[in-house]
Amino acid sequence: MRNKPTFKTLALISLALMTLIGCDSKSAGTPPAHDQPPADPLPAVIHGHRLPPEPDPKVNNATLLGVDVNHNGVRDDVERWIYATYKDKHPIYIDIAMQAGRAYKLVLEHPERAKEIRERVNAPYFCGSYYMDYVKFFHKPVLVHKRIDVPVKSKYFNTKARKDIYWQYDRLLSGGSYPLPKIREMKKQCDFDTSKYDKD
Numbered sequence: 001m002r003n004k005p006t007f008k009t010l011a012l013i014s015l016a017l018m019t020l021i022g023c024d025s026k027s028a029g030t031p032p033a034h035d036q037p038p039a040d041p042l043p044a045v046i047h048g049h050r051l052p053p054e055p056d057p058k059v060n061n062a063t064l065l066g067v068d069v070n071h072n073g074v075r076d077d078v079e080r081w082i083y084a085t086y087k088d089k090h091p092i093y094i095d096i097a098m099q100a101g102r103a104y105k106l107v108l109e110h111p112e113r114a115k116e117i118r119e120r121v122n123a124p125y126f127c128g129s130y131y132m133d134y135v136k137f138f139h140k141p142v143l144v145h146k147r148i149d150v151p152v153k154s155k156y157f158n159t160k161a162r163k164d165i166y167w168q169y170d171r172l173l174s175g176g177s178y179p180l181p182k183i184r185e186m187k188k189q190c191d192f193d194t195s196k197y198d199k200d
Contacts, residue, residue: 046083047091052076061159064108074101078155085151092131092143095192100124100152102191107169108162114172121169123189124149130186131197137183143197 042051055067055076066075074082078101086093103121110117125147132144157166187194 042080042084046087047094049083051080051083054080064162064165065105072098073105074098075105075156078152081155082152086148090143092197093148096124096128096131096144096148096190097152099127099191100149101156104153104156104166108156108165111165111169111172114169115176118173118178123191124152126181126186127190130183130189134183134186140198 044051050070052067052069053076055069057077060066060075060077066077068075070076070079072079079098082094082097082101086097103124106117107121128144128148132142132146135142153166157163181189
């Protein structure tokens with residue numbers, strides 16, 4: 001003959017059931033973790049600069065120019081990548097990278113004007129080269145220790161359509177002869193205020 005459950009046993013079972021029901025009701029309005037968008041790994045502001053939100057990749061890659069909600073001339077995904085990549089480097093890295101982003105936007109907008117825009121497109125390279133290789137000749141500290149324009153270019157021309165436009169631009173320059181700026185003139189290739197770095 002089975003023993004009848006005691007009052008204590010019934011009370012424990014009731015308590016356990018109420019706890020389970022309570023947990024379910026609390027979580028009923030919360031979608032599962034895998035349904036929630038991932039947390040943004042970047043802070044909203046880096047070095048005083050408010051970052052644009054991460055754009056939807058489908059929308060961003062649906063057009064050549066992509067999304068630029070703050071209208072600063074650099075595609076938002078690239079801008080976010082620049083600040084994430086160089087936030088712990090000397091601030092000039094971000095200045096040069098953003099200049100490169102603005103230059104590569106020109107390529108996507110006007111590849112047919114390759115010879116006209118060539119100097120502006122190449123300017124970030126010469127700006128970076130000055131602060132990486134030539135400042136020491138003017139008894140200034142070296143502020144840049146690696147190429148900046150190349151990784152930005154790789155990030156900017158990140159779809160087949162964008163790469164095709166770049167190669168169209170590049171082909172139009174093929175066979176031309178283009179003078180290099182003099183070393184003393186390379187600093188002028190920077191399109192941002194360099195005076196803030198003269199004391200470094």
